[in-house]
Amino acid sequence: MKQFFKKCYLAIILIFLYVPIIVLIAQSFNAGKSRAKWEGLSLHWYSELFSNVSIMNALWVTVSVAVIATIVATILGTLAAIGIYSMKRRPQAFMMTVTNLPNTMPDIVTGVSLMLLYIFAKVERGYFTMVLAHITFDVPYVVLSVLPKLKQMNKHTYEAALDLGATPAYALSHVIIPECKQGIVTGALLAFTLSLDDFTISYFTTSPLVQNLSTLIYSATKLGISPVYYALSSLMFVVLLVLLLIVNHRTADNKD
Amino acid sequence: MxxxxxxxxxxxxxxxxxxxxxxxxxxxxxxxxxxxxxxxxxxxxxxxxxxxxxxxxxxxxxxxxxxxxxxxxxxxxxxxxxxxxxxxxxxxxxxxxxxxxxxxxxxxxxxxxxxxxxxxxxxxxxxxxxxxxxxxxxxxxxxxxxxxxxxxxxxxxxxxxxxxxxxxxxxxxxxxxxxxxxxxxxxxxxxxxxxxxxxxxxxxxxxxxxxxxxxxxxxxxxxxxxEPENAFVANFIGESNIIRGIMIRDELVNFSGVDFPCVDAGFGENAPVDVVVRPEDIVIVGEDIGQLTGTVKSVLFKGVHYEMMIESGDFTWKVHSTSMQPAGSRVGLSIVPFNIHIMHPMKEAGK
Known part of the structure; x- marks a missing residue:
């Protein structure tokens, strides 16, 4: 009996979580424009999606921002993690708090504060500011993925490399970075995923002329949403799902 | 070379x-x-x-x-x-x-x-x-x-x-x-x-x-x-009995109230010293012929030898011997001069 309730409870949670998405995906294959009536299976909205210039532009913005932000954040985050790792205990604890804080902060706070910063610094908002914003929120996630790998390492690993004749730069590139490669890749994937599906921060840090997919969808909903966006959202859901599965799989592996 | x-x-x-x-x-x-x-x-x-x-x-x-x-x-x-x-x-x-x-x-x-x-x-x-x-x-x-x-x-x-x-x-x-x-x-x-x-x-x-x-x-x-130079070295390297003593003159030291002939010299007369005796260097003899007498407090079997704690006056000696004396028995202890090692007392600073 207890087992039965346990399973029911889980089922209810999953239904609440996934039914809306299933409805969305189903509607994206609906031939008609009406949401109330099923008019047969069709890929019509998908073909329209790929011929829609503004959506394709937004897709380009989304992906290119995510790629640039991921690359930059991975480099910065990895180096930051190595720096934090080699700090003494007290400054290390301080840096960890500073790193964790943005993660717990609501996106809207990050978004608004970045917007204010850009206005204050008289930087015109657009593609560049959006990239900067994405790098900003990606870096802590990379740090948090790389740091545990460094801590698992024998504390004399770096010294052992120097001892065998490696210069500090060689030890970094041939020993330290390969040793925490798993954490770096996980961090990069996480950063890429977060960057792809970010709305709030992007919304505040770009201009209406440079839209990524999520801000585009948001502005489209104001005019009454076309089923093209169902197709788009379905595709985004699938891509993010795959990325998240990869990330989760990797973090599960890391814990072994 | x-x-x-x-x-x-x-x-x-x-x-x-x-x-x-x-x-x-x-x-x-x-x-x-x-x-x-x-x-x-x-x-x-x-x-x-x-x-x-x-x-x-x-x-x-x-x-x-x-x-x-x-x-x-x-x-x-x-x-x-x-x-x-x-x-x-x-x-x-x-x-x-x-x-x-x-x-x-x-x-x-x-x-x-x-x-x-x-x-x-x-x-x-x-x-x-x-x-x-x-x-x-x-x-x-x-x-x-x-x-x-x-x-x-x-x-x-x-x-x-x-x-x-x-x-x-x-x-x-x-x-x-x-x-x-x-x-x-x-x-x-x-x-x-x-x-x-x-x-x-x-x-x-x-x-x-x-x-x-x-x-x-x-x-x-x-x-x-x-020849450990002080009590710390003696204690750290192997097991030892370390007891406070007085160097009466060269080659004669007093500890536990008894004068013992030894081989060390150059500490001066009536100088306070630390005396080291390794547990295996103490010989158990009859109560009547020992330089010291004592009571066996405990016996542990250690494989190669027995470890006995023998109380004599206010000092308890650790003694290693292949023959066992039962706890409670009275024994005599004897130490040959060569096995008594004299050290300068440790400075208390740094322990």
């Missing part, structure tokens, strides 16, 4: 955040010598090793290597190699690449590297393990690879930081002998750090006993065991 000095530490002191961990250390190590730094944890032995390896810089003093000052030389420019605690192998490289790491940095040809790595694998009895991943090896095997990885670079001096600490007793004893024979075979200077006095006695040519950032005594294992 005396070998030349390889390494000379001159007035080395080291402070961390105002805490002195090494206080004016002076030490030299001769070529081909097996020197052990021995002391309890926190005595500064590892710090000394790390200063020679180049991982720490002394607050004051100089490190000389074959007559040249290397105090500020980074580790990768020093002709010494280190075997670290818990090995510090590179898990992302296989056994072969771990050992080849240093040789690749020297831009050696592939064929030459292969030859040398194979030779090393043979030396440490790990031939055929080249392709294995480091994580698939046991602790003892990892230790052998760590040693091979250092030795393949043909260092002038090999520094070993408690390399056998993580191994079980039996394996540790085997590795002690192997390390010693490797050292003799290759003719490399070894500087070894351990807190295990037995290990130090087995392997070393010279033992340096350290405590609280000071060197307490430097000498051969036999000298350190037989």
């Amino acid at each position: 005396e070998e030349p000095r390889m390494i000379h530490l001159e007035n080395i002191s080291k402070e961390y955040d105002g805490v002195t961990v090494l206080d004016d250390i002076n030490l030299y190590i001769r070529k081909k010598e097996f020197v052990t730094l021995l002391g309890p944890s926190g005595c500064g032995k590892t710090t000394t090793l790390r200063i020679i390896g180049g991982f720490e810089y002394p607050s004051t003093g100089r490190v000389m290597f074959e007559g040249k000052d290397i105090t500020n030389l980074p580790p990768y420019k020093r002709r010494v190699n280190t075997v670290f605690q818990k090995y510090a192998l590179f898990p992302h490289l296989n056994v072969y690449d771990n050992i080849a790491f240093g040789l690749k940095l020297k831009k050696m040809s592939r064929a030459e590297i292969g030859k040398r790595v194979d030779k090393m694998l043979n030396l440490v009895n790990m031939a055929g393990y080249g392709k294995r991943s480091v994580d698939s090896l046991s602790g003892g095997q990892q230790q052998r690879i760590a040693i091979a990885r250092s030795l393949v670079n043909e260092p002038e001096v090999l520094l070993l930081d408690e390399p056998l600490g993580a191994l079980d007793l039996k394996l540790r004893k085997e590795m002690q002998l192997e390390l010693k024979s490797m050292q003799q075979q290759l003719g490399i200077t070894f500087l070894y750090v351990t807190h295990d006095q037995e290990e130090a006695l087995t392997m070393s040519d010279t033992i340096v006993v350290m405590n609280a950032g000071h060197i307490l005594q430097i000498g051969t294992p036999k000298k350190i065991y037989d």
Whole structure:
């Protein structure tokens, strides 16, 4: 009996979580424009999606921002993690708090504060500011993925490399970075995923002329949403799902 | 023939955040010598090793290597190699690449590297393990690879930081002998750090006993065991009875209220001293003929011998003997002059 309730409870949670998405995906294959009536299976909205210039532009913005932000954040985050790792205990604890804080902060706070910063610094908002914003929120996630790998390492690993004749730069590139490669890749994937599906921060840090997919969808909903966006959202859901599965799989592996 | 000095530490002191961990250390190590730094944890032995390896810089003093000052030389420019605690192998490289790491940095040809790595694998009895991943090896095997990885670079001096600490007793004893024979075979200077006095006695040519950032005594294992300079060394190396006494005159000492003839001299007359007697050097005799008399308080069987605690006056003697006296029995104790060792009393400072 207890087992039965346990399973029911889980089922209810999953239904609440996934039914809306299933409805969305189903509607994206609906031939008609009406949401109330099923008019047969069709890929019509998908073909329209790929011929829609503004959506394709937004897709380009989304992906290119995510790629640039991921690359930059991975480099910065990895180096930051190595720096934090080699700090003494007290400054290390301080840096960890500073790193964790943005993660717990609501996106809207990050978004608004970045917007204010850009206005204050008289930087015109657009593609560049959006990239900067994405790098900003990606870096802590990379740090948090790389740091545990460094801590698992024998504390004399770096010294052992120097001892065998490696210069500090060689030890970094041939020993330290390969040793925490798993954490770096996980961090990069996480950063890429977060960057792809970010709305709030992007919304505040770009201009209406440079839209990524999520801000585009948001502005489209104001005019009454076309089923093209169902197709788009379905595709985004699938891509993010795959990325998240990869990330989760990797973090599960890391814990072994 | 005396070998030349390889390494000379001159007035080395080291402070961390105002805490002195090494206080004016002076030490030299001769070529081909097996020197052990021995002391309890926190005595500064590892710090000394790390200063020679180049991982720490002394607050004051100089490190000389074959007559040249290397105090500020980074580790990768020093002709010494280190075997670290818990090995510090590179898990992302296989056994072969771990050992080849240093040789690749020297831009050696592939064929030459292969030859040398194979030779090393043979030396440490790990031939055929080249392709294995480091994580698939046991602790003892990892230790052998760590040693091979250092030795393949043909260092002038090999520094070993408690390399056998993580191994079980039996394996540790085997590795002690192997390390010693490797050292003799290759003719490399070894500087070894351990807190295990037995290990130090087995392997070393010279033992340096350290405590609280000071060197307490430097000498051969036999000298350190037989003639410890103070109560700390006597206690740390082997087991001992240490009792306060008065040196009446040369070759006569009084402790436990009895005058004992001994062989030491030069402490002055009526001078307070510390007296060391090893447990195996106390002979149990009949109550009527002993220099001291006492009551057996407890008996422990230790395998080779019995350990008896014998109370005589206000001091309890630890006695090792192959014949057992039952607890509660009255016995006599006798010590021959040669086995009584006199030391200057320890200064209380630094304990």
